[in-house]
Amino acid sequence: MFIGIDIGTSSVKAILLGEDQSLIASATAELTVERPHPGWSEQDPDSWWTACETVLDALKAQAPRQMAAVKGIGLSGHMHGATLLDSAGNPLRPCILWNDGRSGKQCAELEASEPKFLTLGGNRVMPGFTAPKLQWVRENEPETFARTEMVLLPKDYVRFKLTGDYVGDMSDSAGTLWLDVAIRDWSDELLAATGLSRKNMPRLVEGSESSGTLKPELCARWGFGAAPVVAGGGGDNAASACGVGAVEPGSAFVSLGTSGVLFVTNDRFSPNVESAVHAFCHAVPDTWHQMGVILSATDSLNWLARTLKKAPSELTGALTSVGGPSPVSFLPYLGGERTPHNDVGIRAGFFGISHETDDAVLTHAVLDGVAFALKDCLEALSVAGTKVERVLAVGGGSRSEVWLEIIASLLNVTVDVPVDGDFGASLGAARLGQAAALGTTEGIFAKPALKASIDPVPALTESYAEGYGRWRKLYPALKQAGF
Numbered sequence: 001m002f003i004g005i006d007i008g009t010s011s012v013k014a015i016l017l018g019e020d021q022s023l024i025a026s027a028t029a030e031l032t033v034e035r036p037h038p039g040w041s042e043q044d045p046d047s048w049w050t051a052c053e054t055v056l057d058a059l060k061a062q063a064p065r066q067m068a069a070v071k072g073i074g075l076s077g078h079m080h081g082a083t084l085l086d087s088a089g090n091p092l093r094p095c096i097l098w099n100d101g102r103s104g105k106q107c108a109e110l111e112a113s114e115p116k117f118l119t120l121g122g123n124r125v126m127p128g129f130t131a132p133k134l135q136w137v138r139e140n141e142p143e144t145f146a147r148t149e150m151v152l153l154p155k156d157y158v159r160f161k162l163t164g165d166y167v168g169d170m171s172d173s174a175g176t177l178w179l180d181v182a183i184r185d186w187s188d189e190l191l192a193a194t195g196l197s198r199k200n201m202p203r204l205v206e207g208s209e210s211s212g213t214l215k216p217e218l219c220a221r222w223g224f225g226a227a228p229v230v231a232g233g234g235g236d237n238a239a240s241a242c243g244v245g246a247v248e249p250g251s252a253f254v255s256l257g258t259s260g261v262l263f264v265t266n267d268r269f270s271p272n273v274e275s276a277v278h279a280f281c282h283a284v285p286d287t288w289h290q291m292g293v294i295l296s297a298t299d300s301l302n303w304l305a306r307t308l309k310k311a312p313s314e315l316t317g318a319l320t321s322v323g324g325p326s327p328v329s330f331l332p333y334l335g336g337e338r339t340p341h342n343d344v345g346i347r348a349g350f351f352g353i354s355h356e357t358d359d360a361v362l363t364h365a366v367l368d369g370v371a372f373a374l375k376d377c378l379e380a381l382s383v384a385g386t387k388v389e390r391v392l393a394v395g396g397g398s399r400s401e402v403w404l405e406i407i408a409s410l411l412n413v414t415v416d417v418p419v420d421g422d423f424g425a426s427l428g429a430a431r432l433g434q435a436a437a438l439g440t441t442e443g444i445f446a447k448p449a450l451k452a453s454i455d456p457v458p459a460l461t462e463s464y465a466e467g468y469g470r471w472r473k474l475y476p477a478l479k480q481a482g483f
Contacts, residue, residue, distance in 0.1 A: 001070040002437065003059065003228070004430025005052060006236065007077035007155050009033060009043075009097065009258050012051035013426045016059050016066060021431070021446075023420075024066050027058035034094065039101040039335070039344070042094035045083050048154060049161045060222050067223050072437030073162070073214065074231040074429035076239035077155025079175040082133040085150040085157075092144050095154060096133045099259070099295055101336050101344040103132035110135060114193040121190055122174075122181045122271035122279040127336070127344045128295075131177035135194045151176075151200050155233055162230055163212035166202040169232035171239075171289075173204060174280035181288070182269040184281055205232040207242070207283030208435035208444075231436035234283030236425045237261050237291060243428030244392040244418060245447030247284050252388050254407065254415070255424070256397025260297030260370055262377040264386050265289050275380035276342040283432060284441055290386060292339040292377020298397045300332040300348070300366050308359055315363040316400040324460065325467030328352045328361050330369030331474055337373070340380045341475065347483070351474060370397075371406045371464075372471045378411050390414045392447070394424035401454070409460035410468060418448040 001024070006013045009031065016025040029051035034042045060067045080098040085091060096102070107125040110117060110132055117125050125132055130151070138145040152160065153176070156168045173179050173186075178194075178201065180187040186201050205211050213227040233239065237255060240246075246253050246265050255261040266288045271279040278291040296303070298312070305312040329351045336344040350365060378388060393404055393415050408415040418424075427448075435441045 001066050002430045002434040003070055003073045004426040004428065004433060005055070005073065005075050005158070006239065006426035006429055007048050007075070007158055008236070009078050012048060012055055014055035014059055015426045015430055016063055017430045017434070018066070025059050025062040027055040029054040033097065041097040041100040043081070043097055045091040045095050045154070045157050048158050052158055056222050064223055068225045070224050070228045072231060072433035073228050074431065074433030074436070075155040075159055075233035076236050076425040076429040077153060077158070077172065079153065079172055079235040079237070080128050080130050081154040082130050082137070083152045083154060083157045084137065084144065084148045085152060086147050087149045089150070089160060092147055093141070098128045099335050100133065101127045103127045103136040104344045106132040106135040106139070110193060114190065116187070116189055117177055117193070118273045120180045120187050121177045122269060122273070123177060124273050124276050124342050125177060126276070126338060126342055128338065129175060129177045131190065131194050134196065138195050145195070149200065150202070151196065152202060156202055159211060159230060162214055162218065164215055165212040167211040167232065168202040168204055169207040169234055169283060170204060170281035171207055171283040172235035175235055179281070181279060181281055206285045207232040207234040207238065207432050208285065208441050210436045229436050231432040233429055233432050235280070237263055238280070238283040238289065239428035239432065240394050240424035241265060241289065241428065242283055242431050242445050243424040244394055245445050246392065247282065247287065247445045252390065253392040253394055254374060255395045256297050256393065256403065257395035258297065258299050260294040260374055262292040262374055262381065262391070263289060264381060264388060270384060270386070272380065272384035275340045275383050276338055277380050277384055283428070284445070290381055290384060292374070292380050294332065294339065294370065294373040294377065295337055296332045296334040296348070297370050298395065300334060300370055301397070303334060304362060304366050310359070315359065316402065319360055319363050319367070319402050322364060322402060322406060322460070324463035326361055326364035326368050328357055328365040329471050329474060330365040332366070332369040332373050339377045346475070346478070367400070367403045367406055368467065371403070371410050372468055374407060375410050375468055388413055390416065392416045392418060394418065404454050405457065405460070406464070408454045409456045410464040412456050412461055415454040416450050417452040417454065419451045420448070
């Protein structure tokens with residue numbers, strides 16, 4: 001038996017798998033995000049642990065006999081979050097999350113002062129990453145920075161609570177900008193650029209390796225017969241890739257979660273900093289990946305639903321088909337954008353609204369806008385020499401067949417839809433836990449069963465290509481106008 005725990009931005013999910021990776025039990029606990037100032041995004045680290053206790057208690061209640069046989073636990077989590085601990089392992093402040101935009105000034109200064117962020121780190125210095133967040137704390141909260149003994153990513157704080165050890169994995173740690181991504185180790189030069197050293201960083205393991213074992217008191221609480229190993233695990237996107245079997249070079253998936261991701265597995269470190277492509281280690285050894293990332297995917301739909309006082313599923317459910325792009329255009333930049341713009345200041349907007357515009361037209365525009373932004377990601381990956389012909393769809397947004405048809409037609413790729421698209425990261429985490437417990441990755445990362453494959457619709461491909469051409473003119477026009 002194996003457990004996968006995914007520490008998401010909005011919830012913590014846990015699943016219990018059998019030896020054959022069949023789903024035995026699952027549980028979810030909700031989380032909240034605090035936004036104390038415009039552009040800020042924070043979370044209480046102990047809320048992750050409380051949620052983990054809740055979901056593991058629930059798994060035990062659902063399947064006590066199977067819980068006793070658990071051999072491995074894998075972790076997944078939202079990337080980049082700066083979790084600062086004192087010498088006793090206590091959080092010094094709320095975690096600064098991946099979608100926090102306060103460190104724009106620090107990003108520009110770090111890029112200018114240390115060019116190796118672009119070469120060794122392999123990525124543009126963006127406010128979402130961990131390094132500029134620490135530089136912001138260093139400059140704005142010097143007392144907190146001086147007391148910081150350890151910097152952990154969200155899932156690694158949960159690991160610390162589970163095992164008592166400070167350990168990180170390669171895929172998540174690559175998103176800090178302190179990792180030399182090609183050699184899969186901390187960079188002393190990049191750490192020094194933000195006033196830190198290796199003593200402030202956790203020990204590194206591969207995602208499929210053991211990072212330690214569960215504390216005895218927790219084994220007793222959850223009824224484990226023997227202490228399970230806790231795998232290195234992975235950042236949420238790398239774990240999702242493990243969940244959908246995207247571990248071989250050339251395999252790809254698209255994630256429609258809070259953020260949107262176009263993910264491609266590579267056999268080598270392949271950066272493209274000019275187009276703000278993310279180039280990270282994968283969660284399995286000797287493998288890397290590229291990502292195009294947009295900050296507001298289902299977040300855009302959720303925002304519209306709140307504004308219209310309807311459920312997201314009500315909005316998408318009313319849109320049963322599309323004959324082409326919406327007459328209204330939407331830029332999904334609610335909190336800035338990563339790929340390809342690396343622009344923390346740009347904001348979202350509708351264009352072309354008329355007296356006839358209704359909820360369905362606005363919903364259609366939001367789905368289009370997210371798809372167009374994913375097309376931007378595909379173009380950025382193409383510049384880096386990456387070709388994508390087929391993707392698996394994961395995340396809550398993958399429940400909308402219309403949205404997937406738009407994406408398939410616009411990107412001109414086949415979109416495969418797993419039977420269960422909601423447990424990508426937690427399934428991948430459980431698989432990494434299985435690999436760590438068994439000491440092998442062989443046969444662990446199979447592709448999931450599919451419920452559908454959505455091919456491009458030629459008529460939509462043509463009309464959406466024209467729509468994308470018009471949509472791409474909006475961003476530079478807004479920037480020129482000073483927005």
